[in-house]
Amino acid sequence: MxxxxxxxxxxxxxxxxxxxxxxxxxxxxxxxxxxxxxxxxxxxxxxxxxxxxxxxxxxxxxxxxxxxxxxxxxxxxxxxxxxxxAGSSNKEALERIREEIKKSADGDSLLAEMAKGDLMFIDMVLKA
Missing domain, CATH: 2.60.15.10 (F0F1 ATP synthase delta/epsilon subunit, N-terminal)
Incomplete structure (x- = not known):
């Protein structure tokens, strides 16, 4: 093939x-x-x-x-x-990072939009 x-x-x-x-x-x-x-x-x-x-x-x-x-x-x-x-991430460290990023995800600013994208990615990694 x-x-x-x-x-x-x-x-x-x-x-x-x-x-x-x-x-x-x-x-x-x-x-x-x-x-x-x-x-x-x-x-x-x-x-x-x-x-x-x-x-x-x-x-x-x-x-x-x-x-x-x-x-x-x-x-x-x-x-x-x-x-x-998949399967090779430090989930505890990602949870801590996720909590810090959540603080920036409120609102409609460019930073908030970027933070929301990062949160989506972290959530995907945590579920994998």
Whole structure:
């Protein structure tokens, strides 16, 4: 089966996967499945869990915050503010951070909107 690579680009690091057969993501208009030789695409992704499936059928769940996905020449690049691999987070620390962020989430200001997005992402990570 044909495969492709996926690279996650963050402000402070990158993480790469090879031998990926499918990537499943939600977009504003529905669910998208990327497979090898997919046509070129660029899309905005809401905070969500991306599902990567490799050639052996093994699945990796990657939680992304505020991301852009590009697909080109059998390579996907996800540029995100943050990623978390499901099951690898410090939930106690996230709970403390969540409580601090909640203090900024009231109102209609830009800071409040950003805080609400961060809270959505933290809630998603805590549930994973």
């Amino acid at each position: 044909d495969s492709f690579s996926v690279e996650f680009v963050l402000p402070d690091c990158t993480s790469s996967f090879t031998g990926i057969c499918s990537l499943v993501a939600r977009t504003g208009s529905g669910e998208l499945v990327v497979m090898a030789n997919h046509e070129r695409a660029v899309m905005d992704l809401p905070p969500q869990a991306l599902l990567l499936r490799n050639e052996k059928g093994e699945e990796t769940v990657v939680l992304v915050s505020s991301a852009v996905l590009t697909v080109k020449d059998n390579e996907c690049v996800v540029i995100a503010d943050a990623i978390v691999f």
